[in-house]
Amino acid sequence: MKKRITIKDIARELNIHHSTVSRALRNDPRVNEKTRDLVLSFAQKHEYQINMNAVQLRGTGNNAIALIVPNINHSFFSDIVSKLTNLAYEKGYVISVFQSNEKYLQEKEIINTIIQHNFAGVIVSIAKDTVNSDHFRLLQKFGIPVVFFDRVCEDINSPKVLVNNFDITFSATEHLINKGYKRIAHITGTTEINVFRDRHRGYIAAIQKHELAYKNPIVVTDEFTMDLGKKIFSDLVDSQNTPDSIICSSIHLTMGILSETRKRKINVPNDLGLITFGNILASEIIQPQISSIEQPEAEIAELSFELLEKLITDKNSLNINEDKVVKSQLIIRESC
Amino acid sequence: MKKRITIKDIARELNIHHSTVSRALRNDPRVNEKTRDLVLSFAQKHEYQINMNAVQLRGTGNNAIALIVPNINHSFFSDIVSKLTNLAYEKGYVISVFQSNEKYLQEKEIINTIIQHNFAGVIVSIAKDTVNSDHFRLLQKFGIPVVFFDRVCEDINSPKVLVNNFDITFSATEHLINKGYKRIAHITGTTEINVFRDRHRGYIAAIQKHELAYKNPIVVTDEFTMDLGKKIFSDLVDSQNTPDSIICSSIHLTMGILSETRKRKINVPNDLGLITFGNILASEIIQPQISSIEQPEAEIAELSFELLEKLITDKNSLNINEDKVVKSQLIIRESC
DNA sequence: TTTATTTTTGCACACGTTTGTATTTTTGAA
DNA sequence: TTCAAAAATACAAACGTGTGCAAAAATAAA
Numbered sequence: 139m140k141k142r143i144t145i146k147d148i149a150r151e152l153n154i155h156h157s158t159v160s161r162a163l164r165n166d167p168r169v170n171e172k173t174r175d176l177v178l179s180f181a182q183k184h185e186y187q188i189n190m191n192a193v194q195l196r197g198t199g200n201n202a203i204a205l206i207v208p209n210i211n212h213s214f215f216s217d218i219v220s221k222l223t224n225l226a227y228e229k230g231y232v233i234s235v236f237q238s239n240e241k242y243l244q245e246k247e248i249i250n251t252i253i254q255h256n257f258a259g260v261i262v263s264i265a266k267d268t269v270n271s272d273h274f275r276l277l278q279k280f281g282i283p284v285v286f287f288d289r290v291c292e293d294i295n296s297p298k299v300l301v302n303n304f305d306i307t308f309s310a311t312e313h314l315i316n317k318g319y320k321r322i323a324h325i326t327g328t329t330e331i332n333v334f335r336d337r338h339r340g341y342i343a344a345i346q347k348h349e350l351a352y353k354n355p356i357v358v359t360d361e362f363t364m365d366l367g368k369k370i371f372s373d374l375v376d377s378q379n380t381p382d383s384i385i386c387s388s389i390h391l392t393m394g395i396l397s398e399t400r401k402r403k404i405n406v407p408n409d410l411g412l413i414t415f416g417n418i419l420a421s422e423i424i425q426p427q428i429s430s431i432e433q434p435e436a437e438i439a440e441l442s443f444e445l446l447e448k449l450i451t452d453k454n455s456l457n458i459n460e461d462k463v464v465k466s467q468l469i470i471r472e473s474c
Numbered sequence: 475m476k477k478r479i480t481i482k483d484i485a486r487e488l489n490i491h492h493s494t495v496s497r498a499l500r501n502d503p504r505v506n507e508k509t510r511d512l513v514l515s516f517a518q519k520h521e522y523q524i525n526m527n528a529v530q531l532r533g534t535g536n537n538a539i540a541l542i543v544p545n546i547n548h549s550f551f552s553d554i555v556s557k558l559t560n561l562a563y564e565k566g567y568v569i570s571v572f573q574s575n576e577k578y579l580q581e582k583e584i585i586n587t588i589i590q591h592n593f594a595g596v597i598v599s600i601a602k603d604t605v606n607s608d609h610f611r612l613l614q615k616f617g618i619p620v621v622f623f624d625r626v627c628e629d630i631n632s633p634k635v636l637v638n639n640f641d642i643t644f645s646a647t648e649h650l651i652n653k654g655y656k657r658i659a660h661i662t663g664t665t666e667i668n669v670f671r672d673r674h675r676g677y678i679a680a681i682q683k684h685e686l687a688y689k690n691p692i693v694v695t696d697e698f699t700m701d702l703g704k705k706i707f708s709d710l711v712d713s714q715n716t717p718d719s720i721i722c723s724s725i726h727l728t729m730g731i732l733s734e735t736r737k738r739k740i741n742v743p744n745d746l747g748l749i750t751f752g753n754i755l756a757s758e759i760i761q762p763q764i765s766s767i768e769q770p771e772a773e774i775a776e777l778s779f780e781l782l783e784k785l786i787t788d789k790n791s792l793n794i795n796e797d798k799v800v801k802s803q804l805i806i807r808e809s810c
Numbered sequence: 811t812t813t814a815t816t817t818t819t820g821c822a823c824a825c826g827t828t829t830g831t832a833t834t835t836t837t838g839a840a
Numbered sequence: 841t842t843c844a845a846a847a848a849t850a851c852a853a854a855c856g857t858g859t860g861c862a863a864a865a866a867t868a869a870a
Contacts, residue, residue: 480856492857493859496858500858524856524857525856525857527856527857528857529856529857531857532858533858534857535858
C-alpha cells in the first residue's frame with residue numbers, strides 16, 4: 139500500500155505552494171495556465187484523490203445525504219432507496235442508508251450518527267414505533283435539514299411528501315360498497331402513524347357515508363408478515379363477524395390472506411373481495427389478479443430529493459412547510 | 475441554528491485544556507475522575523456531538539463501509555443490503571450504499587468517490603458490464619480492503635463469497651431430466667460474469683452427462699425484466715426449437731414466462747417444466763407453485779461482513795484468498 | 811522537610827484542505 | 841528606464857481531534 143498523495147506532496151515536487159495546487163485543481167482562474175496544466179498532469183499521473191474528510195472538516199462542500207427507512211427489503215422502500223440513490227448520485231451527492239427496523243430507539247441512535255458525521259441533509263420515513271420527534275428537532279438544531287416522506291412526524295416544521303391515503307382509501311372502500319360488498323374489514327397498522335390513520339379515516343368516512351349497518355372490524359397490527367396475514371384472516375373467518383371483503387394495508391399480509399383463502403376454498407372475489415396497498419411484482423400472474431393501490435415511488439423519491447436539495451442550498455428556504463401530496467392509484471383487477 | 479459545540483469550547487468553559495477534554499470523553503484512564511465527570515456532564519448538557527470528519531481526517535477510527543450493488547430494488551440485493559446494514563450498524567459501522575446500475579463506468583466513478591471519502595472497506599457485487607478490475611485494484615492500492623460477493627472479479631486477490639451455482643444448476647437440470655423433460659432451455663445472463671458462467675457450465679455438464687440429443691437453446695440476455703421474459707419465451711415457442719422445460723436465472727424473466735404461458739394456454743408443468751433462480755415472495759400463492767433455487771442471502775451478508783471486518787482490523791490478514799462458497803437450495807414445487 | 815514516584819494536565823503539532831491577505835513577478839503604459 | 845496596474849504565487853490561519861512528550865501537581869517514601 140502506497141502512501142496517499144496530497145496537495146502538499148504535489149506542491150513539494152513541483153516547487154510551488156500547496157495553496158496554488160489547491161486552486162489549480164479546482165480550476166481557479168487566478169492560477170497561471172502553465173502551472174495549472176503542470177499540476178493537473180502531475181496529479182493524474184500520481185493518481186491523486188482529494189480527501190473529502192479534510193474538505194468537509196474545513197466546512198466547504200458537504201455532499202453526504204442520509205436516508206432513513208424502516209426496512210430496506212420492502213419493495214416500497216427499496217424502490218425509493220434505489221431511485222433516491224440514483225438521483226443523489228447524479229447530482230454529486232453520496233447517500234448513506236440507515237434502517238430503523240421500525241424501532242424508535244434505533245432511529246434516535248441513527249440521528250446521533252448523522253449529526254456526528256455532518257451529513258448535509260436527511261430524508262426519512264419514520265418507524266412505526268416513533269411517537270416523539272425530538273430527535274428530528276435536534277437534527278434541525280444542528281442545522282441539518284430534514285425531509286419526511288410517507289410516514290411523517292406531524293408536529294415538526296419540515297417539508298413532507300405525503301400520499302393521498304385518505305382519498306384513495308375512501309375510493310377503494312366506496313368501490314367495494316358499490317360492488318355490493320356489505321361487510322368490509324380493514325387490516326392496517328397503528329393509527330399513531332399518519333399513513334395508517336389517514337387510511338383508517340378514509341375507510342370510516344366511506345362506511346359512514348353509505349350508512350353500512352355492519353359493525354366493521356378493523357384489525358390493527360404492528361407487524362406485516364405473511365404468517366400474520368394468515369392468522370389474522372383465520373381469526374376473522376372463525377369469528378361471528380366474518381367480513382365479505384377486506385382492504386389490506388400490506389402486501390405481505392395480503393399474501394397470507396390469499397394463501398388462507400386457497401386452503402379454505404374461499405372464492406375471491408365471490409366470497410371475499412380484496413384490495414391491497416402496494417405493487418405486487420407478481421400481480422399479473424396471481425389468479426385472481428389482485429386489485430391494488432399502487433404507490434408512486436418514483437414521484438415520492440423525486441419530490442423528496444428536490445425538496446431536500448433546495449433546503450441544502452438555500453438554508454433560508456427552510457420555512458417551506460406546505461406538504462406535498464402525491465397520488466396513489468387504485469387499480470381494479472379481478473379480486474373485487 | 476446554534477453553533478456546534480466542540481471540545482475546545484468545553485475546554486474553555488471549564489478552564490482546562492482541550493486535550494484533557496478529548497481524553498475525558500473517551501474515558502482515558504489518565505484523566506482524573508472528577509474532571510472527567512465534569513466534562514461528561516457538561517458535554518451532555520450542551521448536547522456535544524463529536525465531529526467524525528475531524529476524527530477521520532486525523533486518521534484514527536474510520537467506521538464507514540461502502541456497499542456497491544448493481545440494483546437495490548431487486549429482492550436478492552435488497553435483502554443483502556438490509557442484512558448488511560443491520561450487521562454493520564450493530565458493530566458501529568456506517569454503511570453507504572451505491573448502485574452501479576449494472577454499468578462499469580458508474581462503478582468506476584463510485585470507486586473514486588469511495589477513495590475520496592476514505593471508506594474503511596468495501597463490499598461489492600459487480601455490474602454485468604464489468605470486465606476490467608483495475609478500479610478495484612486501485613482501491614487496494616489506497617489500502618482499502620474489498621470483499622466480493624456473488625458476482626465477483628476473478629483476477630484479483632481479494633476474498634470472495636460465492637454461491638454454488640455450478641452444482642445447483644447441475645442438480646436442477648438433472649432433476650428436470652429425471653422427470654422426463656428432454657428439451658431443456660436455459661435463460662441466463664452474460665457468461666462474462668462468474669455467476670452466469672457457472673450456471674451455464676453446470677447446465678451443460680448435466681446435459682452432457684445424460685447425452686441429450688436435443689440441441690438445447692441457451693438464451694443470454696443482459697436485462698432481467700418481465701417484458702423481456704415474455705418476449706424471449708414467445709420467441710422460443712415460436713421457433714422450431716421449442717423447449718419442454720426451462721431453467722431461468724431471474725425471477726422477473728420467469729414472471730414474464732408465466733404470464734405468457736397463461737396467455738397461450740400452455741400448461742405448467744405438463745407442457746413446460748420450470749425452475750427459477752431466486753426467492754419468489756408470492757411463491758405460495760402462484761399456481762402452480764414454482765420450483766426455485768433459493769439464495770442464502772443472510773449467509774452471504776454475514777460472511778461478507780465478517781471477512782471485511784477481519785480485513786479492516788487486521789490489515790495483514792489481507793492475503794486471505796480462499797473463496798467461501800455458500801449453498802443455495804433447490805426447492806421442488808409444482809412447476810416441474 | 812526533602813526527594814522520588816505517580817498521577818494529572820498542558821503544550822504543540824499533525825491530519826489535508828480552503829481562503830483572505832500579503833508578497834512577488836509579470837505586463838503594459840508613460 | 842520607471843512606475844503603476846495586473847497577474848500569479850506565497851503565507852498563514854483555520855476547521856476539530858488525537859497523541860507523544862513535557863510540565864505540573866499530588867502523593868508517597870525517606
